Amino acid sequence: MYQSTRNKNITASSSEAIVRGIAADGGLFMFSSESDIKIDVLSLMGKTTFFMATEILSKLLPDFSKEEMAEIVRKAYSGKFETDELTPTVKIGNEYILELFRGPTSAFKDVALSILPLLLTASAKKNGIDDDIVILTATSGDTGKAALEGFQDVPGTKIIVFYPEEGVSAVQKKQMITQKGNNTLVVAVKGNFDDAQTGVKNIFASFKGKEGVRLSSANSINIGRLAPQVVYYFKAYSDLIEMGDIKFGDKVNFCVPTGNFGDILAGYIAKLMGLPVGKLIVASNANNVLTDFFNTGIYDKRRAFLKTASPSMDILISSNLERLLYLSSGCDNDKTAAYMASLNEKGFYKIEAEQLARLQSEFYAGCLSDEGTAGVIKNTYEKKGYLSDTHTAVGIGVYEEYKAKTGDKTPTVILSTASPYKFSGFVASAIGVEAGDNEFETMRRLEEKTGVPIPKNLKNLEELEVLHKTVISKEEMGDLVSAKASEKVWKR
Numbered sequence: 001m002y003q004s005t006r007n008k009n010i011t012a013s014s015s016e017a018i019v020r021g022i023a024a025d026g027g028l029f030m031f032s033s034e035s036d037i038k039i040d041v042l043s044l045m046g047k048t049t050f051f052m053a054t055e056i057l058s059k060l061l062p063d064f065s066k067e068e069m070a071e072i073v074r075k076a077y078s079g080k081f082e083t084d085e086l087t088p089t090v091k092i093g094n095e096y097i098l099e100l101f102r103g104p105t106s107a108f109k110d111v112a113l114s115i116l117p118l119l120l121t122a123s124a125k126k127n128g129i130d131d132d133i134v135i136l137t138a139t140s141g142d143t144g145k146a147a148l149e150g151f152q153d154v155p156g157t158k159i160i161v162f163y164p165e166e167g168v169s170a171v172q173k174k175q176m177i178t179q180k181g182n183n184t185l186v187v188a189v190k191g192n193f194d195d196a197q198t199g200v201k202n203i204f205a206s207f208k209g210k211e212g213v214r215l216s217s218a219n220s221i222n223i224g225r226l227a228p229q230v231v232y233y234f235k236a237y238s239d240l241i242e243m244g245d246i247k248f249g250d251k252v253n254f255c256v257p258t259g260n261f262g263d264i265l266a267g268y269i270a271k272l273m274g275l276p277v278g279k280l281i282v283a284s285n286a287n288n289v290l291t292d293f294f295n296t297g298i299y300d301k302r303r304a305f306l307k308t309a310s311p312s313m314d315i316l317i318s319s320n321l322e323r324l325l326y327l328s329s330g331c332d333n334d335k336t337a338a339y340m341a342s343l344n345e346k347g348f349y350k351i352e353a354e355q356l357a358r359l360q361s362e363f364y365a366g367c368l369s370d371e372g373t374a375g376v377i378k379n380t381y382e383k384k385g386y387l388s389d390t391h392t393a394v395g396i397g398v399y400e401e402y403k404a405k406t407g408d409k410t411p412t413v414i415l416s417t418a419s420p421y422k423f424s425g426f427v428a429s430a431i432g433v434e435a436g437d438n439e440f441e442t443m444r445r446l447e448e449k450t451g452v453p454i455p456k457n458l459k460n461l462e463e464l465e466v467l468h469k470t471v472i473s474k475e476e477m478g479d480l481v482s483a484k485a486s487e488k489v490w491k492r
């Protein structure tokens with residue numbers, strides 16, 4: 001059912017694809033036929049999120065029966081989010097905000113990382129693997145914490161998170177370095193996110209197997225991470241019907257603050273499954289490599305890496321775009337492999353005009369500077385009474401540009417990917433709240449001014465003890481993983 005985006009002879013069942021994470025040739029696992037994933041969309045409308053998740057996930061991951069998946073969904077999500085609805089849709093003005101940050105770490109990655117550990121350990125069991133699974137993850141801030149929370153004390157797993165020392169917000173850093181659990185390790189890397197991510201990719205490529213240990217990934221290159229994100233597109237669509245704002249079959253646009261291209265690709269998969277999706281709008285910050293790509297057909301990473309107010313989108317190589325290249329070329333592995341080889345060797349690739357035209361008919365891409373982002377946060381708060389985080393504001397701003405440019409009146413859902421309190425300093429300054437002496441004081445002032453409650457998990461953070469203090473260079477990452485992988489039990 002799954003094959004490498006770069007070679008159709010490298011295949012895997014859905015559970016194998018989850019265990020392996022990435023294909024042996026460096027490609028990403030993707031389904032080999034769109035017709036396998038068609039679903040009866042109408043039968044999902046008006047149902048609970050748990051029901052939708054069960055149906056959609058067992059369709060995308062057919063090694064799991066519906067009964068098995070229902071149990072996994074229940075275990076993964078019960079009581080973990082602010083509501084069992086998981087991802088509420090809120091109407092502001094004429095637009096809809098899909099709030100994906102109501103989970104245990106206040107970022108959208110909770111949706112996938114609450115369930116990935118269960119999918120992964122169940123997949124290992126199905127394939128007769130009883131090795132210890134060591135999760136390696138590079139994070140630009142949010143994946144790390146969400147993965148740590150998901151894998152903490154899950155039997156048979158350990159997790160190592162690498163974050164760029166200067167590349168995450170103060171709150172994100174505090175969330176990670178206070179992580180509890182006897183199977184967790186958090187390490188700062190001197191460098192930026194791409195350094196950390198390249199380091200992790202190199203370890204995967206060169207890791208010499210150790211007895212009883214295998215490496216896996218919690219990044220969105222893992223299909224087990226991508227599939228759960230498809231669910232909330234259906235949920236949002238159902239919400240719009242329930243609100244009486246659309247009728248079944250009407251198209252809905254989705255605008256997605258984008259980094260590694262995982263979240264928006266899940267929207268594309270929802271569309272392939274049959275959801276009536278209009279345009280998918282790719283919103284980037286000043287690291288606008290995707291904006292250029294969708295406008296010109298040239299993906300060129302040879303440019304400066306910029307640090308912005310939306311750090312989870314600071315990225316030059318959007319890994320999951322490879323899956324879109326594969327799908328939009330009619331599952332052409334050779335073509336996809338050639339693009340990726342060009343990116344590796346020359347730092348860029350150019351797709352053919354026909355494929356570009358197809359992408360442009362389904363996607364729109366735009367970008368917003370930090371200054372623009374601050375303006376959007378201010379306006380959205382003052383005119384619509386909604387406090388948005390920096391990433392979400394990029395989405396709102398790019399959508400406004402899209403609407404002005406195209407005149408498209410299709411109802412549009414903007415995905416909100418983080419709580420504003422994860423980026424309090426920037427958000428406070430944008431709406432004219434003076435910063436406190438530290439991030440936590442700023443959070444309190446923001447709460448006082450806006451009345452928007454600080455999520456519980458962030459409120460308690462200040463008191464927590466720092467448990468992880470290791471800082472290393474990117475050259476030292478491999479040795480550290482080797483050493484830790486050999487230790488049966490981790491001591492702190």
Ligand SMILES: *Cc1c(COP(=O)(O)O)cnc(C)c1O
Nearest residue numbers: 142259260261262263312417418
């Ligand atoms: C990870 C993240 C994104 C980007 O999502 P991708 O799937 O990498 O495109 C956007 N916003 C926030 C807050 C994130 O944590």
